[in-house]
Amino acid sequence: MEDIDSFLFKFEGYYFLRPGLDIGFLETLNDFEIREDDVFIVTYPKSGTIWFQQILNLIYFDEHRKSTENLETILRVPYFEYPNQNTDFVKRPSPRLFTTHLPYYLVPSGLKNKKAKIIYVYRNPKDIMCSYFHFSKKMPLPAATTIEEFMKLFLEGKVLGSLWFDHIKDWYEHKSLFNIEFMMYEELKKDLRGSILKICKFLGKELSDEDMDTVVSQAMFENMKLDPRANYDNILKDQFGIQEKGHFLRKGTIGDWKNYMTVEQNERFDKIFQKNMKDFPLKFIWDM
Ligand code: A3P
Numbered sequence: 001m002e003d004i005d006s007f008l009f010k011f012e013g014y015y016f017l018r019p020g021l022d023i024g025f026l027e028t029l030n031d032f033e034i035r036e037d038d039v040f041i042v043t044y045p046k047s048g049t050i051w052f053q054q055i056l057n058l059i060y061f062d063e064h065r066k067s068t069e070n071l072e073t074i075l076r077v078p079y080f081e082y083p084n085q086n087t088d089f090v091k092r093p094s095p096r097l098f099t100t101h102l103p104y105y106l107v108p109s110g111l112k113n114k115k116a117k118i119i120y121v122y123r124n125p126k127d128i129m130c131s132y133f134h135f136s137k138k139m140p141l142p143a144a145t146t147i148e149e150f151m152k153l154f155l156e157g158k159v160l161g162s163l164w165f166d167h168i169k170d171w172y173e174h175k176s177l178f179n180i181e182f183m184m185y186e187e188l189k190k191d192l193r194g195s196i197l198k199i200c201k202f203l204g205k206e207l208s209d210e211d212m213d214t215v216v217s218q219a220m221f222e223n224m225k226l227d228p229r230a231n232y233d234n235i236l237k238d239q240f241g242i243q244e245k246g247h248f249l250r251k252g253t254i255g256d257w258k259n260y261m262t263v264e265q266n267e268r269f270d271k272i273f274q275k276n277m278k279d280f281p282l283k284f285i286w287d288m
Contacts, residue, residue, distance in 0.1 A: 006018065046131040080100040081101070120172075
């Protein structure tokens with residue numbers, strides 16, 4: 001294990017966030033017992049993780065949809081690799097919903113029985129990078145003062161989540177091992193209702209029209225931003241002492257990278273992207 005700096009831990013070739021990390025648990029991940037009705041959201045950071053946490057919460061829990069409870073989404077759909085922030089996963093009632101940024105080779109081997117379900121969420125990496133650039137300035141993460149500096153960290157994979165290219169390619173190339181659905185951030189932006197229906201179909205959940213209307217409404221950016229259960233503002237305040245709001249729900253748009261990357265940076269990024277993703281079959285949406 002390599003301790004690269006005060007923010008990140010490298011374990012099995014992958015960078016984890018140091019605060020809240022339980023190395024002992026990481027060593028047992030492979031053997032963690034999976035149940036048939038477990039659901040995992042898998043993302044590279046800044047790809048819309050909290051969006052999917054909210055959507056799953058709304059689909060699965062009446063009390064969340066009807067706002068009769070105040071539980072934050074992270075408590076219902078906790079980060080799998082940071083269990084000490086939550087209750088005991090083994091004792092959690094089914095269906096258990098988890099979130100993870102793990103690479104495919106670190107998830108529990110039981111997921112390969114194809115019974116539990118995985119939703120892999122992906123987003124165009126220029127928007128990920130810009131979102132991450134802003135986010136890292138506020139969080140206990142390797143930060144950069146300019147987009148140029150951050151682009152270097154991002155393209156070298158010296159960030160929580162390691163190299164984006166590896167994350168998405170490895171998951172995609174090994175998809176036949178898992179019961180996995182790939183969902184694109186930009187598709188949700190373009191057709192939220194249609195995307196939520198697709199998620200429900202994959203999960204085998206059927207909602208009434210009225211419930212579906214509520215899910216769609218509460219999953220919209222503007223509404224999530226105002227929802228203290230979904231916007232993470234309290235978590236950032238309690239866990240990291242960050243008083244300002246709106247770091248997770250910043251802009252929520254497609255193509256914001258155009259406001260930050262120069263023409264030269266964009267061309268450089270494109271070259272590296274093409275080299276790494278040459279034969280990759282999934283397509284990306286870079287602007288509206
Ligand atoms: P921006 O920083 O570009 O605004 P993650 O949860 O993986 O950290 O991803 C955060 C990104 O997803 C942020 O992107 C955030 O605004 C966006 N996001 C979260 N909820 C969203 C929603 N309901 N609609 C659109 N974008 C959303």
